[in-house]
Amino acid sequence: MPRYDFRSIESRWQQYWEDNQTFQVQDCVADREKLYVLDMFPYPSGEGLHVGHPEGYTATDIVCRHARMRGRNVLHPMGWDAFGLPAEEFARQKGIHPRIKTEENIETFRRQLKMLGFSYDWNREISTTDPDYYRWTQWIFLQIYDTWYDESHEWTGPDGVSRTGRGRPISELPVPAEVSAKGDSAVRRYQDKHRLAYLSEAPVNWCQELGTVLANEEVIDGRSERGGHPVERLNLKQWKLRITAYGDRLGDELQDLGWPESIKYMQRNWIGRSTGAEVDFAVAGGDDSPTEWLQQRTADGFPDEQAAGTIRVYTTRPDTLFGVTYMVLAPEHPLVDQITTDEQRGQVEEYRRTAALKSDLDRTDLSHQKTGVFTGGYAWNPVNGEKVPVWIADYVLISYGTGAIMAVPGHDERDHEFATQFGIPIVQVVQPATETAEPVDIQSAALTELGVAVNSGEWDGMPTAECKQAITAALSERGVARQAVNYRLRDWLFSRQRYWGEPFPIWHELDDNGEPTGLMRPEPIESLPVPHPHVEDFKPTGTPEPMLSKASEDWLYRTDSDGVRLKRETNSMPQWAGSCWYYLRFCDSRNSNQFIDPEKERYWLPVDLYIGGAEHAVLHLLYARFWHKVLFDRGLVTHPEPFRRLVNQGMILGENGEKMSKSRGNVVNPEEVVEQRGADALRLYEMFMGPLEQVKPWQTSGVEGVYRFLGRVWRLIIDDRAEQNQLDAAVTEDAPDENQQRMLHKTIKAVSEDVERLSFNTAISRMMEYTNFLYEQSTRSRQLLEPLVLLLSPFAPHISEELWNALGHDQTLAYEAWPAWDESLLVESTVEIPVQVCGKLRGRITVAADADSAQMQAAAEADPGVQKHLEGKTVIKVIAVPGKMVNFVAR
RNA sequence: GCCGGAGUGGCGAAAUGGCAGACGCGCCGGAUUCAAAAUCCGGUAGGGGUAAUUCCCUGUGUGGGUUCGAGUCCCACCUCCGGUACCA
Numbered sequence: 004m005p006r007y008d009f010r011s012i013e014s015r016w017q018q019y020w021e022d023n024q025t026f027q028v029q030d031c032v033a034d035r036e037k038l039y040v041l042d043m044f045p046y047p048s049g050e051g052l053h054v055g056h057p058e059g060y061t062a063t064d065i066v067c068r069h070a071r072m073r074g075r076n077v078l079h080p081m082g083w084d085a086f087g088l089p090a091e092e093f094a095r096q097k098g099i100h101p102r103i104k105t106e107e108n109i110e111t112f113r114r115q116l117k118m119l120g121f122s123y124d125w126n127r128e129i130s131t132t133d134p135d136y137y138r139w140t141q142w143i144f145l146q147i148y149d150t151w152y153d154e155s156h157e158w159t160g161p162d163g164v165s166r167t168g169r170g171r172p173i174s175e176l177p178v179p180a181e182v183s184a185k186g187d188s189a190v191r192r193y194q195d196k197h198r199l200a201y202l203s204e205a206p207v208n209w210c211q212e213l214g215t216v217l218a219n220e221e222v223i224d225g226r227s228e229r230g231g232h233p234v235e236r237l238n239l240k241q242w243k244l245r246i247t248a249y250g251d252r253l254g255d256e257l258q259d260l261g262w263p264e265s266i267k268y269m270q271r272n273w274i275g276r277s278t279g280a281e282v283d284f285a286v287a288g289g290d291d292s293p294t295e296w297l298q299q300r301t302a303d304g305f306p307d308e309q310a311a312g313t314i315r316v317y318t319t320r321p322d323t324l325f326g327v328t329y330m331v332l333a334p335e336h337p338l339v340d341q342i343t344t345d346e347q348r349g350q351v352e353e354y355r356r357t358a359a360l361k362s363d364l365d366r367t368d369l370s371h372q373k374t375g376v377f378t379g380g381y382a383w384n385p386v387n388g389e390k391v392p393v394w395i396a397d398y399v400l401i402s403y404g405t406g407a408i409m410a411v412p413g414h415d416e417r418d419h420e421f422a423t424q425f426g427i428p429i430v431q432v433v434q435p436a437t438e439t440a441e442p443v444d445i446q447s448a449a450l451t452e453l454g455v456a457v458n459s460g461e462w463d464g465m466p467t468a469e470c471k472q473a474i475t476a477a478l479s480e481r482g483v484a485r486q487a488v489n490y491r492l493r494d495w496l497f498s499r500q501r502y503w504g505e506p507f508p509i510w511h512e513l514d515d516n517g518e519p520t521g522l523m524r525p526e527p528i529e530s531l532p533v534p535h536p537h538v539e540d541f542k543p544t545g546t547p548e549p550m551l552s553k554a555s556e557d558w559l560y561r562t563d564s565d566g567v568r569l570k571r572e573t574n575s576m577p578q579w580a581g582s583c584w585y586y587l588r589f590c591d592s593r594n595s596n597q598f599i600d601p602e603k604e605r606y607w608l609p610v611d612l613y614i615g616g617a618e619h620a621v622l623h624l625l626y627a628r629f630w631h632k633v634l635f636d637r638g639l640v641t642h643p644e645p646f647r648r649l650v651n652q653g654m655i656l657g658e659n660g661e662k663m664s665k666s667r668g669n670v671v672n673p674e675e676v677v678e679q680r681g682a683d684a685l686r687l688y689e690m691f692m693g694p695l696e697q698v699k700p701w702q703t704s705g706v707e708g709v710y711r712f713l714g715r716v717w718r719l720i721i722d723d724r725a726e727q728n729q730l731d732a733a734v735t736e737d738a739p740d741e742n743q744q745r746m747l748h749k750t751i752k753a754v755s756e757d758v759e760r761l762s763f764n765t766a767i768s769r770m771m772e773y774t775n776f777l778y779e780q781s782t783r784s785r786q787l788l789e790p791l792v793l794l795l796s797p798f799a800p801h802i803s804e805e806l807w808n809a810l811g812h813d814q815t816l817a818y819e820a821w822p823a824w825d826e827s828l829l830v831e832s833t834v835e836i837p838v839q840v841c842g843k844l845r846g847r848i849t850v851a852a853d854a855d856s857a858q859m860q861a862a863a864e865a866d867p868g869v870q871k872h873l874e875g876k877t878v879i880k881v882i883a884v885p886g887k888m889v890n891f892v893a894r
Numbered sequence: 895g896c897c898g899g900a901g902u903g904g905c906g907a908a909a910u911g912g913c914a915g916a917c918g919c920g921c922c923g924g925a926u927u928c929a930a931a932a933u934c935c936g937g938u939a940g941g942g943g944u945a946a947u948u949c950c951c952u953g954u955g956u957g958g959g960u961u962c963g964a965g966u967c968c969c970a971c972c973u974c975c976g977g978u979a980c981c982a
Contacts, residue, residue: 006932011927031930055929132916137939144922154919169965186960212914257922263978264898265897265898265899265976268897268898268977269897269898269977272897272977272978273978275981277981277982278920279982316982317981317982318982319981319982320982331982373980374969397980398982399980399981399982400980400981400982403981403982404982407982408982409982410982411982415982416980417980417982420980442932468950489981489982490981491981494906495930546921617976617977620977621977691906691907691917691918692906692907693906693907694907697899697900697907698899698975698976699906699907700905700906702905702906702919704919704920705905705906705918705919707919708906708917708918708919709918709935710920712917712918714932714933715933720931723933764907764908764917764918765907765916765917767915767917767918768907768908768917769917771917771918772916774918775917778934778935835913836912836913837912837913838913839912839913839962839963841962841963842961842962842963844913846950847913847948868948868949876948879962880962881962881965882912883961884912888912888913890912890962891962892961892963
């Protein structure tokens with residue numbers, strides 16, 4: 004017993020915390036400052052915990068336990084991101100309902116996490132798969148569905164910041180008179196086109212193997228992120244969320260967040276805002292310049308939508324319009340059919356077919372070899388009336404900009420490569436601004452840098468930046484161009500075809516023939532949640548037809564009070580949905596009337612510290628911010644951003660320095676570590692390995708090291724040869740001496756500051772040094788030991804509770820005051836400082852701590868070692884920094 | 895290709911521009927033990943020197959620079975890791 008017996012100690016204190024509800028937290032405590040510390044909640048896989056989980060979780064636990072001891076009211080919850088494919092795959096193979104498997108996995112995760120002694124308030128536990136939870140996920144979807152984005156709305160939010168652009172109720176959408184005139188259905192269709200959640204038919208990433216479509220974010224090199232299965236493009240009607248409406252705010256409001264710069268950068272990149280112009284090229288019918296068309300445009304102005312007989316392009320370089328020698332449409336571009344001449348039709352059709360079959364992987368994999376086909380058609384360049392050939396090529400993407408480009412091979416690398424390959428002329432219209440450069444050979448490489456316009460008629464000599472503006476302005480006046488902003492970010496493809504996700508709370512109206520009319524009705528709020536239907540088997544349909552369409556008639560259909568026959572939406576939401584708002588629900592997880600109580604929202608939010616893996620840098624974190632901003636605009640939350648500070652823990656590699664994986668056989672199971680050395684040792688080791696944010700390899704011998712340290716702390720206090728838990732004979736009630744006092748206070752200071760910087764590895768080092776110091780002392784005052792136990796407690800809570808108890812306290816130490824240090828006790832009367840001669844260390848002197856430069860110099864000059872090195876040299880200069888060092892510059 | 899981050903003992907790593915390698919692992923030696931485990935104490939960057947020492951030289955990826963002084967700041971390059979890739 005008196006040996007350090009982590010098994011009995013850890014289970015005893017875990018039981019104690021549970022019995023006493025030690026970490027249950029009260030909401031809205033007015034007199035205590037709140038702290039909301041959040042872990043990225045895990046997907047409860049069948050594998051159980053891996054060592055990466057406890058890394059971030061231990062870090063947040065230390066922060067929380069420390070903060071409680073500093074008197075903060077701490078919200079520290081845990082839950083499960085439990086929808087997803089694996090449970091459904093399991094169901095398909097074993098015939099067991101995904102819910103059952105999911106609950107089993109959650110049980111394992113919960114047991115394993117409890118085994119590690121984290122101070123979560125388990126009363127707030129949530130699972131995204133719980134109907135009481137996804138009821139509100141569906142509810143939030145309906146809020147998004149009920150919202151349109153008013154770009155010009157100026158307003159000041161509850162945060163006191165003025166913004167332009169706001170998500171507003173769809174009922175406030177101005178409806179043009181000509182639409183209203185067409186009646187109710189027309190108005191509803193008009194509204195549907197403006198909602199933040201909308202149905203659209205578009206090419207999507209369909210994965211046959213997984214039986215679902217995937218978001219762009221889930222497709223990597225033409226394969227599914229999960230499983231690496233091939234993905235093809237299909238035209239399907241899918242739900243999308245208009246995240247692009249928030250592109251600017253998602254980019255701009257990153258500014259003030261306490262996030263790693265790299266993550267902010269990645270998000271900005273992902274959003275990929277660019278500015279330029281949209282320009283219309285008239286399709287050439289014959290050889291006559293489109294004079295009439297131009298006159299008409301000058302009178303009518305630039306149409307909102309691309310008009311018949313024109314090709315609209317997006318360019319960031321309107322200054323290069325005079326260098327356009329051809330145009331390219333994406334193979335899927337709707338104009339291709341019209342523009343293609345009969346001679347070319349065969350080739351064009353053939354090209355379109357192969358392009359459609361190509362996955363994105365094939366499109367990028369062919370070492371960037373450009374392909375394309377001339378359509379036979381031409382268009383008029385609006386700046387100079389030149390006739391340019393129109394091609395199709397798959398290097399132009401239908402999903403970006405207008406799906407069509409003006410090609411300027413002289414000043415764009417991709418166009419240059421294409422033009423070279425197909426023998427299309429290359430024209431220079433920009434030259435470097437500096438004269439010194441040798442002549443540019445535009446035929447051999449594109450000049451993409453900014454410069455000065457040439458061969459551009461009236462614009463010659465104008466610098467690029469200015470020229471972009473000037474040409475756009477001139478063309479705008481003639482109704483053939485306008486300024487435009489584009490995003491790399493696409494609207495978020497939000498539907499999936501799988502069973503184990505949130506059903507959509509949407510009904511489709513059917514006509515008398517049972518065909519959808521295209522009009523929709525939301526599920527009434529009071530009848531949420533929309534539950535999962537019973538299905539007989541979990542085999543994918545093998546087609547893009549969703550799993551939920553296998554449901555029984557009474558789930559699929561109903562007749563509304565006005566007699567309209569309705570069919571349920573059978574798509575389901577992606578896994579991201581539940582994780583978009585879970586941090587809100589933790590504040591009020593048992594509320595059955597609201598998704599969150601506004602008072603609790605104001606008290607707890609934003610999350611003060613959010614720790615998780617960098618793999619969520621763009622997806623989860625961008626989606627969650629987007630939802631949050633919609634809720635903010637709708638007045639449902641009061642802070643514009645959900646996560647004030649973000650920290651990414653570095654990945655833990657296997658002992659061989661490679662990524663841990665089953666196939667590499669280097670996976671470390673945390674449960675085994677706990678069985679062998681205890682939870683405290685595991686926690687301590689994970690924090691001792693190195694800086695939290697750094698990637699670092701696992702070393703089992705390192706666990707041994709911290710385990711030994713815990714044993715040393717134990718024996719510092721407990722007599723391990725006694726039969727009973729009793730204090731070691733060296734523990735006294737005497738007051739510590741000055742030197743001991745100083746060591747204690749130095750340690751308190753260092754550990755406190757390190758914890759605040761999340762520099763846990765150095766904090767642990769400090770405690771080790773202090774422990775080593777105490778071993779050198781013949782007696783150990785209780786006053787030296789109790790603070791150590793408190794300092795250690797956030798890191799290794801079980802052993803600390805046990806020692807605290809052995810020192811005679813009968814309450815948990817979780818709410819004991821964190822030790823304070825006294826600066827006045829830190830000062831030493833003398834200090835040892837280095838002496839350098841010409842920057843080289845030549846001796847050490849001991850001087851009074853407050854010695855000034857002159858005293859230090861005198862002491863240094865008196866040092867025999869220093870004298871030896873100054874011999875025969877002339878001292879030119881002496882640098883003496885009080886308390887730091889002395890340096891003689893000599894020749 | 896582009897954008898980040900990082901290169902320090904045998905290993906994980908420390909170091910507001912001021913004694914490089916704290917702390918831990920491993921290894922070596924000692925104590926304890928019949929012996930071992932466990933534990934406790936000491937040593938441990940490399941090279942050289944000395945009877946011995948608080949001796950000397952070299953050293954933070956490479957090459958330059960700034961500075962009295964650089965692992966730390968600046969420039970160029972090399973390597974590794976991560977992100978991203980036809981976004982017009």
